[in-house]
Amino acid sequence: MFKLLATIKKDFRILFRDKMGLVLMFAMPILLAVVIASVQNSTFELVNKNRIPVIIQNSDPGRVAAELEAALDKAGIFRLQEVAAVQNEEELKNRINTKDALVAIVIPAGYSENVLSKAKSVASEALDGVMQEEKENESVKPGATPPVRIYYHPVLQQSFRKSIDATLQTALQFIQSKYIVKEVYFTIHEEDIPGSLEEQIITNQTPIEEVPLSRGDSPQIPNATQHNIPAWTIFAMFFIVISLGSSIVREKLNGSMVRLRTLPTHFGLAVLSKQVTYIAVTLLQAMVIFAIGIWLFPVIGLPALNLPSHLWSLAGVTFICGWCAAGFAICVGIFANTQEQANGFGAVAVVIMAAIGGLLVPSFVMPPSFRVIMLLSPLHWCLEAFYGLFLEDAGARDILMNIIPLLVITVLLQIIAFWGLKRKNLI
Amino acid sequence: MLPAIQIKNLSYTYRGNLPEAIKDLDLQINRGDRFGIFGPNGAGKTTLMQIMTGLLPYSRGSVKLLEHEVAAGKKQIRSFFGFVPQDFSFYHELSPKENMEFFGAWAGLDQKQIQQKTDELLDVMSLTEVRNKPVYKFSGGMKRRVNLAIAVMHEPAMLFLDEPTAGVDVQTRYAIVEYLKELNSKGTTLIYTSHQLKEAEDLCNRVALIDEGKIIARNSLPELLKEHQQDGLEGLFLSLTGRAYRD
Numbered sequence: 001m002f003k004l005l006a007t008i009k010k011d012f013r014i015l016f017r018d019k020m021g022l023v024l025m026f027a028m029p030i031l032l033a034v035v036i037a038s039v040q041n042s043t044f045e046l047v048n049k050n051r052i053p054v055i056i057q058n059s060d061p062g063r064v065a066a067e068l069e070a071a072l073d074k075a076g077i078f079r080l081q082e083v084a085a086v087q088n089e090e091e092l093k094n095r096i097n098t099k100d101a102l103v104a105i106v107i108p109a110g111y112s113e114n115v116l117s118k119a120k121s122v123a124s125e126a127l128d129g130v131m132q133e134e135k136e137n138e139s140v141k142p143g144a145t146p147p148v149r150i151y152y153h154p155v156l157q158q159s160f161r162k163s164i165d166a167t168l169q170t171a172l173q174f175i176q177s178k179y180i181v182k183e184v185y186f187t188i189h190e191e192d193i194p195g196s197l198e199e200q201i202i203t204n205q206t207p208i209e210e211v212p213l214s215r216g217d218s219p220q221i222p223n224a225t226q227h228n229i230p231a232w233t234i235f236a237m238f239f240i241v242i243s244l245g246s247s248i249v250r251e252k253l254n255g256s257m258v259r260l261r262t263l264p265t266h267f268g269l270a271v272l273s274k275q276v277t278y279i280a281v282t283l284l285q286a287m288v289i290f291a292i293g294i295w296l297f298p299v300i301g302l303p304a305l306n307l308p309s310h311l312w313s314l315a316g317v318t319f320i321c322g323w324c325a326a327g328f329a330i331c332v333g334i335f336a337n338t339q340e341q342a343n344g345f346g347a348v349a350v351v352i353m354a355a356i357g358g359l360l361v362p363s364f365v366m367p368p369s370f371r372v373i374m375l376l377s378p379l380h381w382c383l384e385a386f387y388g389l390f391l392e393d394a395g396a397r398d399i400l401m402n403i404i405p406l407l408v409i410t411v412l413l414q415i416i417a418f419w420g421l422k423r424k425n426l427i
Numbered sequence: 428m429l430p431a432i433q434i435k436n437l438s439y440t441y442r443g444n445l446p447e448a449i450k451d452l453d454l455q456i457n458r459g460d461r462f463g464i465f466g467p468n469g470a471g472k473t474t475l476m477q478i479m480t481g482l483l484p485y486s487r488g489s490v491k492l493l494e495h496e497v498a499a500g501k502k503q504i505r506s507f508f509g510f511v512p513q514d515f516s517f518y519h520e521l522s523p524k525e526n527m528e529f530f531g532a533w534a535g536l537d538q539k540q541i542q543q544k545t546d547e548l549l550d551v552m553s554l555t556e557v558r559n560k561p562v563y564k565f566s567g568g569m570k571r572r573v574n575l576a577i578a579v580m581h582e583p584a585m586l587f588l589d590e591p592t593a594g595v596d597v598q599t600r601y602a603i604v605e606y607l608k609e610l611n612s613k614g615t616t617l618i619y620t621s622h623q624l625k626e627a628e629d630l631c632n633r634v635a636l637i638d639e640g641k642i643i644a645r646n647s648l649p650e651l652l653k654e655h656q657q658d659g660l661e662g663l664f665l666s667l668t669g670r671a672y673r674d
Contacts, residue, residue, distance in 0.1 A: 006529055007529065007532070009528075010528075010529040014518060014521065017521075018520070254514060254515065254517075255515070255516030256517060258510075258516055259510060259530070259578075261481070262480050262510040263505055263530065263535075264503065264505040265502070265535070266502070425484065
């Protein structure tokens with residue numbers, strides 16, 4: 001025990017004197033968590049609170065076009081900037097190119113007339129046989145529909161474009177339906193539809209209630225913080241590879257390991273000490289990042305982190321993730337021949353495992369071929385276990401199917417490390 | 428004389444179908460010897476030293492340290508000797524005191540013994556004033572002294588020295604050689620290898636010349652010089668191993 005404690009003490013001393021290593025292990029992931037959570041939160045707020053700036057050019061003087069504009073405004077995701085109808089589309093393109101706004105919607109001339117004639121046509125078709133005489137007199141063939149055009153800057157991401165398209169489609173559908181209903185009512189009753197009835201017919205009467213699923217009693221509301229803090233904590237844990245991997249290579253290169261092997265103590269103790277030291281580091285990383293999520297995030301305007309109700313499960317999962325991260329870093333250190341190899345391979349491997357593990361892109365959007373590879377990434381299982389705890393309020397039993405593969409990978413890494421030590425005559 | 432090290436029919440080949448690094452070698456080093464192993468680069472000196480210290484596992488022949496077979500890999504054997512590698516084999520981020528605390532624990536000393544030996548050796552090596560400074564700030568000579576101090580903390584019966592004075596000034600070399608002689612006078616067997624042949628003449632009482640994995644000469648230094656009609660180790664070395672490059 002005395003030897004182990006002396007070795008752990010030595011490892012901590014070396015660790016705390018490696019300033020750059022500490023920055024990489026603590027400052028970098030904290031910065032990542034703050035920046036990514038802020039960016040994702042801003043994106044959320046851009047859509048839901050701040051509204052997307054949109055230039056609208058209404059070339060149609062009719063009331064239907066004005067109502068379409070009003071419907072777009074009411075949709076709540078656009079901040080409309082109207083430009084005079086006399087301006088041509090070239091000017092609009094220029095304004096988008098100079099990024100005055102990233103999107104422009106052009107309502108074409110004749111839009112109102114087209115909607116009205118289409119409404120009449122549909123009404124007459126719908127009432128065919130019921131109102132035969134009137135229909136024959138009033139039947140109008142609608143002309144070709146002039147398109148409502150959307151211009152967008154190429155930097156606008158596809159997800160944004162899709163939500164803009166969907167909102168515009170809804171508004172167009174709403175206007176078209178409204179006039180069809182009006183026309184049908186007028187044809188039947190020969191008077192305008194009462195406002196209250198029109199409202200009842202064309203507005204959605206079924207409320208939507210969002211319910212986040214939860215396995216426990218205290219469901220967490222998913223937000224940028226609940227998603228990002230677990231992800232970047234795992235990333236930080238695995239990034240100990242830079243410090244631990246290169247520390248092992250340094251000991252191999254400077255001959256410390258050779259000296260240790262000539263002393264009457266089993267070399268495995270050195271590996272055990274490194275695991276203990278760096279698991280402690282990963283636990284500290286997790287505590288620091290969680291604390292920042294709980295106390296710092298609300299101060300800088302981000303949603304606060306809500307800890308899961310099963311704190312012992314959280315401690316267990318964090319420990320296993322840390323153990324796995326330490327095992328991975330030790331493997332890299334044992335097999336790398338230079339510090340450059342350890343740092344380069346270690347860092348790139350962590351980023352790749354993070355990418356395929358669903359830390360950078362949600363796993364459900366990955367192509368099917370990646371979903372198999374994803375299962376090989378320990379970061380994937382860490383993330384799934386953390387998400388179970390942070391988002392679903394799951395307990396240890398609920399996330400067992402994530403913990404078992406993680407443990408299997410961890411044990412495999414230990415076996416590989418042992419084999420590497422044997423192969424290199426270190427034990 | 429009782430043997431400190433006894434090697435019989437030792438052969439060793441590195442992986443990858445390389446030629447034999449050690450060929451059917453026999454050697455006995457007695458307790459209390461100051462034994463020098465010399466030879467050109469690639470002759471097999473380092474391989475032999477690594478086998479004797481248990482760093483390289485061998486399967487052909489026998490190597491015994493104080494009557495114990497090294498290949499058995501028992502922890503006990505490793506407490507018989509200290510090893511001073513050619514590299515600065517310690518933690519440069521740590522101070523000499525911290526290095527000695529750690530390596531002392533690994534050598535099997537308890538807290539009190541570590542404390543006592545650290546104070547004593549830092550004093551002997553004139554490192555007391557810098558005991559708490561990180562070693563990376565030290566000169567080459569100071570690092571050599573730290574390297575040596577760590578190896579003798581547990582007062583081993585044998586001390587393997589691989590180029591213990593490489594790259595140091597005359598003062599440090601003189602101090603190290605004097606310290607090694609002092610250790611030897613207290614009973615420590617020294618097994619030494621170096622390219623500093625003048626230093627070797629001063630330190631060693633018995634020598635072996637090794638070339639291409641074989642011992643080509645061994646005896647006390649005066650006997651060998653007489654036998655080959657040479658007046659120094661350098662002349663003897665060149666007369667037996669030739670002047671051609673070996674690496």
